[in-house]
Amino acid sequence: MKLIEKLLIDSSFNPSSHPNPSLWQESEHAYKIQFECMASNCSILIESKQLDLVKTAAKSAIIEAWRIEYKFSRYQTDNTFTKIHSNVDAIQKLDTETAQLMIFANHAYNASQGLFDITSGILRKVWKFDGSDNLPENSAVNELLTIVGWEKLGWNPNNPTELTLPSGMELDFGGIGKEYAVDKMLSICRQIFSKTTAAILINCGGDLACSGKRLNGESWKVGIESINDPTKATLIVALSSGALATSGDSRRFLMKDGIRYSHVLNPTTGWAMTDAPRSVTVGAPTCVNAGIVSTLALLKGPEAESFLASLDMDYWISN
Amino acid sequence: MITFISVKKPVVVGKDLEVVAVAVTKKTHNNRELAQLLAAASCALIGGISPIVNAADSWDVDSAFLLYSESDGRVSAAEPVISATKNYDEETKLTFKIAADTLTGASPNGATASDHVQIFTSPSGKSSYNATTGEQPLDDTFKDTRIALSSNWTAPIDRDWAYGVGGYLSKEHDYQSLGVNGSLTRYLNQKNTTLTLGLNLSNDTVNPEGGIPTGLIQVPLNNLGSEFTQRSDAENKNLIDAVFGVTQIINRKTIMQFNYALSTSSGYLTDPYKIISVIDDNAGTNYGGNFQSSGRDLYLYEKRPDSRLKQSIYWQTKYQFDNDDILDVSYRYMFDDWGVNSHTIDAKYRFRFDNQYLEPQLRWYTQSKADFYHRYLNSSDYTNADFASADYRLGDLDTYTLGLKYGYKFADETELYTRFSLYHQESSGDKGYGKLTSQELYPGLDAAMLILGYKF
Numbered sequence: 001m002k003l004i005e006k007l008l009i010d011s012s013f014n015p016s017s018h019p020n021p022s023l024w025q026e027s028e029h030a031y032k033i034q035f036e037c038m039a040s041n042c043s044i045l046i047e048s049k050q051l052d053l054v055k056t057a058a059k060s061a062i063i064e065a066w067r068i069e070y071k072f073s074r075y076q077t078d079n080t081f082t083k084i085h086s087n088v089d090a091i092q093k094l095d096t097e098t099a100q101l102m103i104f105a106n107h108a109y110n111a112s113q114g115l116f117d118i119t120s121g122i123l124r125k126v127w128k129f130d131g132s133d134n135l136p137e138n139s140a141v142n143e144l145l146t147i148v149g150w151e152k153l154g155w156n157p158n159n160p161t162e163l164t165l166p167s168g169m170e171l172d173f174g175g176i177g178k179e180y181a182v183d184k185m186l187s188i189c190r191q192i193f194s195k196t197t198a199a200i201l202i203n204c205g206g207d208l209a210c211s212g213k214r215l216n217g218e219s220w221k222v223g224i225e226s227i228n229d230p231t232k233a234t235l236i237v238a239l240s241s242g243a244l245a246t247s248g249d250s251r252r253f254l255m256k257d258g259i260r261y262s263h264v265l266n267p268t269t270g271w272a273m274t275d276a277p278r279s280v281t282v283g284a285p286t287c288v289n290a291g292i293v294s295t296l297a298l299l300k301g302p303e304a305e306s307f308l309a310s311l312d313m314d315y316w317i318s319n
Numbered sequence: 320m321i322t323f324i325s326v327k328k329p330v331v332v333g334k335d336l337e338v339v340a341v342a343v344t345k346k347t348h349n350n351r352e353l354a355q356l357l358a359a360a361s362c363a364l365i366g367g368i369s370p371i372v373n374a375a376d377s378w379d380v381d382s383a384f385l386l387y388s389e390s391d392g393r394v395s396a397a398e399p400v401i402s403a404t405k406n407y408d409e410e411t412k413l414t415f416k417i418a419a420d421t422l423t424g425a426s427p428n429g430a431t432a433s434d435h436v437q438i439f440t441s442p443s444g445k446s447s448y449n450a451t452t453g454e455q456p457l458d459d460t461f462k463d464t465r466i467a468l469s470s471n472w473t474a475p476i477d478r479d480w481a482y483g484v485g486g487y488l489s490k491e492h493d494y495q496s497l498g499v500n501g502s503l504t505r506y507l508n509q510k511n512t513t514l515t516l517g518l519n520l521s522n523d524t525v526n527p528e529g530g531i532p533t534g535l536i537q538v539p540l541n542n543l544g545s546e547f548t549q550r551s552d553a554e555n556k557n558l559i560d561a562v563f564g565v566t567q568i569i570n571r572k573t574i575m576q577f578n579y580a581l582s583t584s585s586g587y588l589t590d591p592y593k594i595i596s597v598i599d600d601n602a603g604t605n606y607g608g609n610f611q612s613s614g615r616d617l618y619l620y621e622k623r624p625d626s627r628l629k630q631s632i633y634w635q636t637k638y639q640f641d642n643d644d645i646l647d648v649s650y651r652y653m654f655d656d657w658g659v660n661s662h663t664i665d666a667k668y669r670f671r672f673d674n675q676y677l678e679p680q681l682r683w684y685t686q687s688k689a690d691f692y693h694r695y696l697n698s699s700d701y702t703n704a705d706f707a708s709a710d711y712r713l714g715d716l717d718t719y720t721l722g723l724k725y726g727y728k729f730a731d732e733t734e735l736y737t738r739f740s741l742y743h744q745e746s747s748g749d750k751g752y753g754k755l756t757s758q759e760l761y762p763g764l765d766a767a768m769l770i771l772g773y774k775f
Contacts (some may be wrong), residue, residue, distance in 0.1 A: 104364040286362060288365060292357050
């Protein structure tokens with residue numbers, strides 16, 4: 001792999017001050033652009049004969065990813081996320097993109113019968129998945145549960161740009177943000193290459209989406225990380241279109257009395273799942289779709305596999 | 320120890336992930352609905368991504384406008400051309416092309432200039448036109464509009480073979496052409512070598528103004544002449560072209576092509592609008608002047624053989640420099656059984672800048688005359704001629720083209736280009752005798768061409 005250049009992106013498009021992406025050439029018409037986003041190592045693979053378009057597409061896609069990352073980040077003081085959370089107990093206007101995410105969260109909440117709930121992120125205040133045996137107090141969990149629950153929001157799908165956020169409640173877009181960014185990046189690249197032939201694969205820390213097969217007609221070979229040794233791929237998935245997303249994190253759990261408490265929290269009980277798979281990978285048309293299904297599978301705990309099997313989607317589980 | 324307790328499809332090769340089976344069992348009915356709901360919600364969020372949208376699945380359109388103008392008010396032409404290509408994938412494509420051109424102006428009728436005013440019958444025989452003393456005789460009744468349509472489909476057969484088929488139709492008021500073509504391509508050594516066999520068949524119909532004149536017969540005074548009554552309305556000609564080509568990638572920077580082409584035509588190959596002067600070679604005061612017959616200058620309709628076999632070899636090399644500039648050089652040698660042989664050398668150099676390019680071009684063409692080409696016929700033996708043509712395009716000829724093309728590529732990959740070229744033509748041959756020597760028998764020609772095009 002040959003380094004061609006660093007892609008210079010104007011600082012106004014880089015609000016989180018990431019290092020500049022680097023453009024590599026893997027073979028004559030195959031390029032890889034590496035960059036950081038959402039605490040992941042991300043890459044864009046593009047096969048095209050037109051290097052100028054490769055650069056344009058990569059820059060536009062990365063600018064979009066960084067924009068999404070910044071907009072919904074919990075750690076910024078002047079972004080959309082902060083604006084929403086500093087405006088409580090009053091009707092506020094949401095922008096179109098945020099409203100779209102709310103509509104999606106609403107669908108996911110209803111479809112999962114309350115298991116997928118973007119208001120449950122606040123439970124992390126009492127759950128510290130540091131590998132220790134420190135389980136939270138029941139009372140602390142129950143106290144937080146009073147400010148968890150999608151239905152407590154003053155939000156209605158018929159009027160999705162209006163929100164009244166009860167004091168103390170928190171929206172957590174982290175659960176879909178990365179997959180959303182992957183899909184948006186692919187969409188931008190596709191548009192830029194709409195007049196010419198190209199094969200594109202976007203990868204953000206294992207959540208990925210591709211435009212179709214590679215130029216030589218073969219599928220993309222995606223290695224799914226081993227949960228014990230992240231440097232080793234134990235399963236190769238051939239991806240010829242659509243997206244993959246993986247949920248689960250083997251390094252985030254609590255262990256007490258021989259029971260492994262997964263970092264996935266059931267928003268209805270406030271408690272960690274104890275029999276969930278350690279990792280679930282799902283294939284779907286979009287990365288957002290793959291992500292929501294893999295997350296939902298983890299929330300099904302021991303039922304994860306039968307749940308996935310009943311969906312008739314492609315999936316891979318590791319325990 | 321890691322175990323994959325469920326690997327439903329261990330390796331999904333060549334199967335589109337979104338095209339999963341849609342069978343719904345009672346037991347899983349609710350979850351199938353859930354999956355569909357989530358899929359729909361996801362698509363709505365991303366803005367309706369269609370997973371089957373292929374980046375290549377769109378039309379590429381090249382529209383161009385061409386202006387051509389010859390010096391001294393001779394032929395000028397305006398031609399809009401639109402070509403549209405739909406790429407289904409890397410190797411499968413469909414192309415349509417439509418061109419319309421309008422030609423106006425005057426073109427040489429073949430007669431020599433003279434020391435007196437010459438009067439010519441128009442091709443239809445309904446009127447006449449003049450050439451003054453010493454002036455090159457030009458037929459200015461000439462005006463034509465042509466529409467041409469063509470279509471081509473190319474697709475792979477398998478990894479090593481591809482084919483193409485196409486059709487062609489062109490129509491102008493006195494000429495129609497209908498053609499079909501096919502090609503077969505074989506790739507060798509990882510597509511570094513490409514062998515192509517192409518075949519083109521065409522059937523053309525000539526239906527000139529006034530009908531088909533009789534070759535080597537005196538041009539009548541007008542359409543009341545008996546020759547007009549013998550004319551047929553139309554004649555046909557058939558063309559078969561076969562090309563065998565080898566394209567070889569020499570290295571990452573160099574590509575080379577060799578072609579051998581064989582072309583046969585048969586039928587009516589004569590130009591119905593061209594005539595030839597008969598010059599008086601009897602000693603006397605009119606020596607070298609126009610020979611008179613039936614009390615007027617004698618001009619004969621030209622006549623060419625009814626078959627022609629052409630062969631050509633062609634070599635082209637393209638080389639890309641380290642700075643992405645491209646040198647494109649080609650050479651063609653053509654020879655036929657009419658005795659014409661020609662050499663063409665064409666060189667282009669493309670300077671590439673970020674999103675612009677500049678391409679100067681230099682082309683030289685030289686041709687030796689056909690066996691039956693005569694600038695004029697002699698009064699003493701014109702009746703012995705089997706074939707004769709004074710068409711400068713069959714004479715000794717050199718042409719030079721100097722061109723410059725400029726293109727600008729926009730960020731959205733559309734391209735604007737323009738090309739300007741200057742064309743110079745020189746003919747040569749026998750200078751005549753007597754009075755004829757003072758006439759300009761081989762006037763040169765200069766022309767300018769401008770193309771403006773936009774690809775999107």
